[in-house]
Amino acid sequence: xxxxxxxxxxxxxxxxxxxxxxxxxxxxxxxxxxxxxxxxxxxxxxxxxxxxxxxxxxxxxxxxxxxxxxxxxxxxxxxxxxxxxxxxxxxxxxxxxxxxxxxxxxxxxxxxxxxxxxxxxxxxxxxxxxxxxxxxxxxxxxxxxxxxxxxxxxxxxxxxxxxxxxxxxxxxxxxxxxxxxxxxxxxxxxxxxxxxxxxxxxxxxxxxxxxxxxxxxxxxxxxxxxxxxxxxxxxxxxxxxxxxxxxxxxxxxxxxxxxxxxxxxxxxxxxxxxxxxxxxxxxxxxxxxxxxxxxxxxxxxxxxxxxxxxxxxxxxxxxxxxxxxxxxxxxxxxxxxxxxxxxxxxxxxxxxxxxxxxxxxxxxxxxxxxxxxxxx
Amino acid sequence: xxxxxxxxxxxxxxxxxxxxxxxxxxxxxxxxxxxxxxxxxxxxxxxxxxxxxxxxxxxxxxxxxxxxxxxxxxxxxxxxxxxxxxxxxxxxxxxxxxxxxxxxxxxxxxxxxxxxxxxxxxxxxxxxxxxxxxxxxxxxxxxxxxxxxxxxxxxxxxxxxxxxxxxxxxxxxxxxxxxxxxxxxxxxxxxxxxxxxxxxxxxxxxxxxxxxxxxxxxxxxxxxxxxxxxxxxxx
Numbered sequence: 001x002x003x004x005x006x007x008x009x010x011x012x013x014x015x016x017x018x019x020x021x022x023x024x025x026x027x028x029x030x031x032x033x034x035x036x037x038x039x040x041x042x043x044x045x046x047x048x049x050x051x052x053x054x055x056x057x058x059x060x061x062x063x064x065x066x067x068x069x070x071x072x073x074x075x076x077x078x079x080x081x082x083x084x085x086x087x088x089x090x091x092x093x094x095x096x097x098x099x100x101x102x103x104x105x106x107x108x109x110x111x112x113x114x115x116x117x118x119x120x121x122x123x124x125x126x127x128x129x130x131x132x133x134x135x136x137x138x139x140x141x142x143x144x145x146x147x148x149x150x151x152x153x154x155x156x157x158x159x160x161x162x163x164x165x166x167x168x169x170x171x172x173x174x175x176x177x178x179x180x181x182x183x184x185x186x187x188x189x190x191x192x193x194x195x196x197x198x199x200x201x202x203x204x205x206x207x208x209x210x211x212x213x214x215x216x217x218x219x220x221x222x223x224x225x226x227x228x229x230x231x232x233x234x235x236x237x238x239x240x241x242x243x244x245x246x247x248x249x250x251x252x253x254x255x256x257x258x259x260x261x262x263x264x265x266x267x268x269x270x271x272x273x274x275x276x277x278x279x280x281x282x283x284x285x286x287x288x289x290x291x292x293x294x295x296x297x298x299x300x301x302x303x304x305x306x307x308x309x310x311x312x313x314x315x316x317x318x319x320x321x322x323x324x325x326x327x328x329x330x331x332x333x334x335x336x337x338x339x340x341x342x343x344x345x346x347x348x349x350x351x352x353x354x355x356x357x358x359x360x361x362x363x364x365x366x367x368x369x370x371x372x373x374x375x376x
Numbered sequence: 377x378x379x380x381x382x383x384x385x386x387x388x389x390x391x392x393x394x395x396x397x398x399x400x401x402x403x404x405x406x407x408x409x410x411x412x413x414x415x416x417x418x419x420x421x422x423x424x425x426x427x428x429x430x431x432x433x434x435x436x437x438x439x440x441x442x443x444x445x446x447x448x449x450x451x452x453x454x455x456x457x458x459x460x461x462x463x464x465x466x467x468x469x470x471x472x473x474x475x476x477x478x479x480x481x482x483x484x485x486x487x488x489x490x491x492x493x494x495x496x497x498x499x500x501x502x503x504x505x506x507x508x509x510x511x512x513x514x515x516x517x518x519x520x521x522x523x524x525x526x527x528x529x530x531x532x533x534x535x536x537x538x539x540x541x542x543x544x545x546x547x548x549x550x551x552x553x554x555x556x557x558x559x560x561x562x563x564x565x566x567x568x569x570x571x572x573x574x575x576x577x578x579x580x581x582x583x584x585x586x587x588x589x590x591x592x593x594x595x596x597x598x599x600x601x602x603x604x605x606x607x608x609x610x611x
Contacts (some may be wrong), residue, residue, distance in 0.1 A: 015476070311474070312476060313491075317539075
């Protein structure tokens with residue numbers, strides 16, 4: 001008898017193609033919206049996560065930071081001095097190396113008549129080892145370059161395009177903040193993330209940056225640290241202890257610096273990603289809900305007709321369960337078909353968005369979104 | 377009481393409660409109808425003829441009284457048993473045809489057979505046969521909106537007959553038809569009766585009732601007359 005009911009349901013759907021189509025369309029749009037949006041958001045955050053993974057598990061960043069304490073309100077926090085770094089290297093056994101970075105945003109650069117702005121980092125030769133981020137062409141600057149404050153720079157691959165430099169870029173002169181620099185290397189390309197060019201920066205020696213921008217710019221300095229990856233937590237508390245001693249903080253004083261690790265960034269990203277997914281999913285959920293209302297409306301409009309249909313079927317001998325089963329099967333077919341198409345379209349939109357926008361991360365389709373979409 | 381009767385209704389009552397008010401739609405009706413009879417049930421609106429038709433058609437259950445159809449007591453049956461009775465024993469013809477609008481004539485006629493679980497090949501053969509018998513052999517794959525009123529009603533008759541029911545129940549079967557197609561349908565009914573089918577036609581038109589062999593008049597839920605039709609000589 002189930003086979004008969006299945007056939008009756010199929011026939012009823014086929015006989016009312018437009019109604020079936022509209023109903024399915026509602027499901028399709030809702031499910032596709034949920035899956036596309038969630039996939040895109042997830043893909044985005046997976047890509048961002050990957051970016052930070054490159055930094056390696058032994059990576060710690062130290063920044064000077066005013067404690068969140070009313071007593072510190074308005075007080076100038078000590079920058080990260082060279083002596084702190086030396087002290088840290090000497091006394092923190094789990095710290096392998098430190099690369100100070102003096103960071104500037106929106107620095108004017110020029111090549112011939114072409115003018116642009118970029119991010120500038122003054123740092124030291126071991127920066128590459130500390131951050132596992134290496135030069136691709138030419139060379140990074142040396143300790144000597146740093147000591148004698150040579151006006152040499154290693155550029156991100158994006159600068160070539162930005163300043164319309166002719167290849168090879170190495171050996172060419174560019175102006176940075178009014179001074180002439182020689183390009184000695186090009187860093188490995190990292191590509192783009194949601195329209196953010198990850199290759200848009202210039203490295204110059206730390207000493208050169210200090211000379212160029214002034215001693216007081218030490219307030220713009222943070223440290224990249226390579227520590228023991230197997231004992232990162234211990235390394236972190238060691239860094240904190242040694243830093244406190246170096247900076248002569250009393251036992252009751254709060255830290256006037258802060259530590260970042262990849263794990264922290266990952267977890268922060270995870271939280272943001274969670275919120276973003278919830279919000280985006282929520283919006284898509286509204287779409288699904290609206291789609292659902294649309295379906296309800298179509299169903300309601302169909303009710304008059306269907307009431308008649310039920311009457312006719314009952315008159316010719318359909319039992320209550322025949323009718324119930326028929327409607328249940330109809331709804332199931334519509335949902336499964338609509339859900340299936342919706343998932344396909346959602347995944348399609350996710351991938352399409354990923355491929356149309358250059359360097360956009362691949363959409364990541366979470367299974368839970370598929371299941372959630374389906375169950376609606 | 378005649379045990380051989382196809383239909384034996386005894387003291388049938390149907391009470392509708394509308395708030396405080398109680399309406400006796402049927403107030404003790406007793407009728408016997410033999411196999412092969414052609415009966416017209418007449419009465420003004422509100423007389424209870426529709427209620428009686430619903431009860432005889434097993435579309436509704438009585439408040440009290442007994443209804444024996446084909447030797448089976450129907451009045452105490454549950455919904456599923458009633459559905460089976462409607463499927464096997466009764467063929468309906470309604471004023472508004474009540475065909476599935478987006479389904480072909482064949483699909484409509486097939487419907488009762490689907491619910492009685494007749495296998496596909498036999499089902500199609502019987503549905504075709506029924507359509508042929510009402511003269512619609514060339515209209516099987518037309519949908520109701522592609523058929524005239526008379527043709528639609530003949531599809532409905534074919535559907536009513538396809539499961540070889542004991543009883544054909546028609547409720548104002550010509551109410552939506554013009555005079556020419558009315559004659560066409562009534563001819564069909566006459567022929568069906570001549571070939572042995574039991575017919576009950578509910579109507580308020582004397583013209584229609586005169587085709588029957590027996591007329592039962594209802595008023596205020598009671599039978600007020602029940603007499604054979606004097607065969608009129610066709611003018």
